[in-house]
Amino acid sequence: MKMSVIGCGYLGAVHAAAMASLGHEVVGIDVDPAKIESLAAGKAPFYEPGLPELLTENHETGQLRFSTDVSEVKGYGIHFIGVGTPQRRDGAGADLTYVDAAVEGLLPHLSPGDLVVGKSTVPVGTAERLATLIEPTGAELAWNPEFLREGFAVKDTIEPDRLVYGVRSQRAVDLLDEVYAQAMSHDTPRIVTDYATAELVKTAANAFLATKISFINAMAEIAESTGADVTQLADAIGHDVRIGRKFLNAGVGFGGGCLPKDIRAFAARAEEIGRGESVAFLKEVDAINLRRRQRVIDLVKEVLGGSAYQRRVTVLGLAFKPDSDDIRDSPALDVAVQLHGLGADVVAWDPQAVDNARAAHPQLAFASGIDEALEGAEAVVLATEWPQFRDLDPASTAAQVASPVVIDGRNVLDPEAWRAAGWTYRGLGRP
Numbered sequence: 561m562k563m564s565v566i567g568c569g570y571l572g573a574v575h576a577a578a579m580a581s582l583g584h585e586v587v588g589i590d591v592d593p594a595k596i597e598s599l600a601a602g603k604a605p606f607y608e609p610g611l612p613e614l615l616t617e618n619h620e621t622g623q624l625r626f627s628t629d630v631s632e633v634k635g636y637g638i639h640f641i642g643v644g645t646p647q648r649r650d651g652a653g654a655d656l657t658y659v660d661a662a663v664e665g666l667l668p669h670l671s672p673g674d675l676v677v678g679k680s681t682v683p684v685g686t687a688e689r690l691a692t693l694i695e696p697t698g699a700e701l702a703w704n705p706e707f708l709r710e711g712f713a714v715k716d717t718i719e720p721d722r723l724v725y726g727v728r729s730q731r732a733v734d735l736l737d738e739v740y741a742q743a744m745s746h747d748t749p750r751i752v753t754d755y756a757t758a759e760l761v762k763t764a765a766n767a768f769l770a771t772k773i774s775f776i777n778a779m780a781e782i783a784e785s786t787g788a789d790v791t792q793l794a795d796a797i798g799h800d801v802r803i804g805r806k807f808l809n810a811g812v813g814f815g816g817g818c819l820p821k822d823i824r825a826f827a828a829r830a831e832e833i834g835r836g837e838s839v840a841f842l843k844e845v846d847a848i849n850l851r852r853r854q855r856v857i858d859l860v861k862e863v864l865g866g867s868a869y870q871r872r873v874t875v876l877g878l879a880f881k882p883d884s885d886d887i888r889d890s891p892a893l894d895v896a897v898q899l900h901g902l903g904a905d906v907v908a909w910d911p912q913a914v915d916n917a918r919a920a921h922p923q924l925a926f927a928s929g930i931d932e933a934l935e936g937a938e939a940v941v942l943a944t945e946w947p948q949f950r951d952l953d954p955a956s957t958a959a960q961v962a963s964p965v966v967i968d969g970r971n972v973l974d975p976e977a978w979r980a981a982g983w984t985y986r987g988l989g990r991p
């Protein structure tokens with residue numbers, strides 16, 4: 561099939577490359593010339609495992625090309641919309657500027673029978689509104705949310721754990737089935753529904769995941785006041801298959817380009833439709849999440865005798881999670897910035913996210929490697945659980961720092977081993 565993908569960020573670029581590798585002929589469109597130049601040269605403009613290989617392979621076969629010129633979508637029957645829906649500047653609600661611009665840009669190039677497929681995360685009601693713009697061209701709209709996780713984006717796109725089609729016709733279902741034929745195994749669940757449900761599936765899934773993380777982080781707060789261990793608590797309740805152990809890792813909290821802004825946009829949308837009370841708990845979810853960052857900062861001050869001012873603090877990790885260079889709403893970066901704001905002498909390092917972090921916060925000091933980051937540290941904060949941090953050897957690391965004090969913001973180190981090697985160990989929600 562011939563298809564276009566409008567928006568080549570974390571979602572769109574992976575989707576375009578994955579569709580090409582499933583055998584389709586794909587053109588990816590983005591307004592950012594630098595991004596398009598990089599993708600057209602077969603280079604990923606951000607860190608995502610597996611993406612560079614797909615780009616090179618599809619670039620060579622000619623299945624995949626990129627352009628800044630939206631008129632090149634003409635003659636491609638399927639058009640995916642994968643642009644961002646960031647948080648609005650006023651803080652409330654999703655900014656739909658890019659979605660609206662993408663649809664407006666597409667309209668003159670649509671032909672009767674084309675299928676426009678929304679993948680961006682949008683407030684419920686958006687698809688209905690966009691359909692009124694698209695249908696007069698003779699094209700049709702489907703809403704097909706994307707559940708990919710950064711770091712696993714290629715796998716999640718090529719082997720989705722479920723497909724959701726928000727549609728108005730059987731023809732749209734048939735076309736989407738054809739699009740995903742190579743991605744679907746015989747037992748991939750596929751939910752065919754209306755626009756509103758499809759939009760809400762994505763919003764509800766992210767709200768649930770965020771709530772699960774904040775639930776365990778709330779238990780961490782209780783554990784901190786009672787001497788209990790939240791990691792053992794999570795293991796124990798996670799054995800109940802109705803609960804499950806995944807997304808019960810207490811720590812410095814969730815971040816990234818999805819969960820934080822999606823729960824805020826959901827709360828804002830619920831207010832708009834007069835249902836604010838239904839998801840009022842999401843404000844609590846957000847508040848608990850942000851309190852965890854403060855807890856890490858308080859622990860740093862505590863281990864340093866009451867103040868971080870002019871004390872040498874190492875922050876390991878800047879990305880919002882491992883296997884990503886994404887610093888959007890990153891708890892790790894926020895902790896580094898806040899400590900710097902308190903006058904601490906912060907040196908930060910991350911295997912992939914230093915360039916992005918430096919561009920956003922040039923005031924911070926960045927090491928060029930883990931050894932340089934650790935040298936002279938009076939306190940080390942593990943803020944993103946990259947494997948190279950989890951695997952640090954407590955004995956040799958103790959020899960590198962000025963004072964062996966570690967705050968394990970992700971609860972991934974073995975407290976006994978680190979204490980045995982002479983470290984003062986502080987986790988979150990752990991005695």
Ligand code: UDX
Binds near residue numbers: 711766773810816
């Ligand atoms: C998320 C959803 O998982 C994905 O389905 C959706 O399409 C987009 O949003 P992503 O933002 O890539 O994906 O990251 P995810 O792996 O969900 O992690 C989100 C944040 O939660 C990270 O900051 C992570 O560190 C944190 N987290 C996750 C925890 O703090 N504890 C956990 O137990 C799990």
